[in-house]
Amino acid sequence: MLADVLVDIRPKVLDALERQCEPDALEALAEYVDQLTLAMRTRRFDPTSIRSESQLAMHADGFLANLAKVRTAVYDALEDSESSVSMRDARLLADWFAVAADHVRDEARKRREAFVTMLTTFAGPRPSDVEGIAKRIAGVAVPEIAEACVIDALEGGKFRRVEACGRDLARIDTLFEAPLPDASELASRQSAYVADVASDAETKTMLAPSALAASKIRSLVSVPIAVLGETLGVVTFLTARKSGRRFDAGDVAFLDSFVDRASRILARTLLEYRARQGAERFRVALANSSIVIFESDANGKLSWLYNSQLERFVGSMMGRRLNEFMTKEQSDALDEVERQVVESGARVTTEVVLEIKKGVQRHMLLNFEALKNAGSETIGLTGTAVDITEAKRNQEQLLQGLAFRDRMMGILGHDLRNPLSAVQGIVGLLLLDTNLQEQTKNGLVHVDKATRRMSEMIQSVLDFTRTRFHGSLPIEPKPMSLRDVCLTVLDELRVAHPGRELTLETVGDADGEWDPGRMAQVVSNLVGNALTHGERGTPVKLVLHGDEATVSLAVENRGNTIPKEKLERLFEPFEQGVDTDSSRRPQGLGLGLYIARQIVESHGGTLVAESEAQKVVFTLRLDRKRA
Known part of the structure; x- marks a missing residue:
């Protein structure tokens, strides 16, 4: 009987398998031989017992390769044995291997389909929460896809471990201590596959020896989690040596597809979440504003309206035209605006007055633009309306x-x-x-x-x-000489301050187009400020300088150095200057320098102050002709 023959050749078969298989896979292969022997003895067998659930991967490639090794070893041993095998037994033996292979292929297909179905409902507790995503992926992956799963979140170019789970928690604890992967290696978003961790030199250096020995990892696949073009982290699937499993090329392809599918669903969920969040923000913003959004058809009738404030007064406005609430003159003007938008496609803003009931008017600011269909044809208008009645009032x-x-x-x-x-x-x-x-x-x-x-x-x-x-002072520019104005002002001030020396130095032409009265006011304010706040008995020096396009005037006096932080404040209203003599009481309102700068700026010029080495200089610069 074939079953007895198989018992006799079992040592020889296992010896052959031991020479071509890894030690940790021999136990699983011996189980295949025993299941084959039992099937030959009972003349019937249950395909579901060929591989336990814990051994079945998403792809049958690894099992089929091992099954082929068992088949070759059995046939070689039978050929070398002195026992004969009947044709019926030979067919039964061939059928066992064929049914086993078909069963595993079918189970792998069913599991892949089941996972695809599972992914259609995949969603994290919060789509933007990487740790929530990690728990969901790990919960689905273990133990169906791998014995263990480790997930690292990418934050600021560095990885942080957020999840590690597996069948043997004592073993999985060591994975938290293992070094994290290098973020740069996953920049290309390509998966990393190691068939045998123990024989891969690069992986052995990446994992600590203690972690490698304690976890007894056999193979691993690391797949990036990419959502909306951004790499959020990496998920690593692992198999253990004692399970007899090792990821193959088919598993890598499936895991890539698994994580990619999960990422796509998460991306859709994230987009939906952002869309809901944006819509809610938009709703709250509009509900607390006076902005109305509308659409109208080709006849100008309102086809969609949001946040209409006017409906409180006139009832529903759907299907009505805004022209109904306007005078004929305004209605004609609005028709012209709408025609312009439709023909040119330009965005147009206009103000209108709506008479919502007798004696009650509302001022509205309307923004129009063309409403187009999928074929870029104009089918109406869209825009906003803002009630500006209070603003106008x-x-x-x-x-x-x-x-x-x-x-x-x-x-x-x-x-x-x-x-x-x-x-x-x-x-x-x-x-x-x-x-x-x-x-x-x-x-x-x-x-x-x-x-x-x-x-x-x-x-x-x-x-x-x-x-x-x-905002500015009125001026009347006309051709004038700034030198003549300075001489006149200095003559007047010499009478008021007979004990002070006032000098004027002129370099170049000082003619231009300015307001003579206002320029006299500027010069008087600047020189008066120098006389008031300068050191007693010291001269006040004026320097006029003209070049091709501009004329400048510098008014200099001796006195305390003014700190930089106070210089600009001198031009503020009611700001008093820094007086050299502390016994002198402030004079005037503190408006002289402020008004001087306003006059200069009304002419398009500048007026600045500088102070250093016990000296204060105010310099104005004017274009000869205003642009």
Whole structure:
């Protein structure tokens, strides 16, 4: 009987297998021989017992290779034995090997299909959570695909181990201690495959000897996890020596497909999550704003509307045109805008007034652009509408307030300056009297100076108000000489400061197109500042320099060095300069330098301050002609 023959040749078969197989695979091959012997004895066999579940991989290549070795060893031993085998037994023997091979192929196919089905429901607890992804992959992989699974997350170019699981937890613990893979090796997103860890020199150096010995790893496959073009980590599948399994080329292809499929599903889940998150943010943003989004068909009728504020007043606006709420003139203008958008494809913004009910109007800012179908044909319009009624009301109130302030300042300036002019005129006439006593004359001179100072302060306040509410000062440029203005201002200041030396040095031409009155105000403010805050008894020096396109004026005085952090603040309103003499009280409102810079900038020029070595210099630069 063939079964008895197989028992007799068993040692010879195993000896042959031992010479061509690895020691850890011999136990599994001996099991195949025993299953074959039992089948021949009972004349019947159950294909499902050929390989236990723990031995069956996703691909049958490894098993079929081992089965072929067993078949060759059995046939060689039978040929060398003195026992004869009947034709019936020979056919039964051949059938066993064929059925075993077909069964394993069929089981591998079924398992692959089952895993594909499993992957269709694959999703992590949070698609953007790498550790959640790792737990799901590992939970699916062990023990069906591998005895163990290790997953490392890629963070900042370095790997961090986030998951390791397997049948033997004591063995798996050592995997946490094993060195992490090099991120650069996975930059190409190619899988790494090691058929036999013990015989692979590179892997032996990568894993610590203690970990290698304790875990008894036989083979491994490392596959990158790539989601939306970004490598999030790497998953490593491992087989153990005592299982008799070793990954082959078919397993590597399947594991690549497994992780790729998982990554694709995770990518879709992540995109859906981001889309929901973006839509929710968009919804919240619109719900708390006054922006309306709309679409209209080719006839201008609203076909889609989101966040409409007007429906509170007029009911549903779907299927209606905005023109229904406009005057004929505005309706015609809106028709023209819509026609322009459809014909040119340009984006157009316009303001309209909607009369939502009698006596109630809303100002709307409309943005239109063409709505196209998949064939890039214009099928209507899309855009946004913003209710700017409150903004228009506030703008009108602001303009009215500014106009009122202008009128008040004009009246204030006129009503204050007229009495001052009268006082100055009377004082001037009295000073012409040569018979005045000295004490009376001195008193009149003080009154004259005080009225002039008050007049300058009123002018400063008016100028400050104009710059605050209008952004710049009005100027009337005309051909003039800055040198002549400087000479005039210096002559006036010498009278007021007879004990101070004021000098002017001119290099080149100082002619240009500027406002003479405003330029005199600038020069007076700069020189007056130098006289007020400079060291007593020291000269104030002016240097004019003209080149082909520009003219500059530098006003220099001796005094305390001003810190850099305070220099720029000198041009702020109500900022007092640094006084050399601490006993002197601050004079004026602190608006002189601010107004001087505003005048210069109104001319398109610059005014800066520098201070070093007990010296302060203010320099203005003007183009001869405004661009």
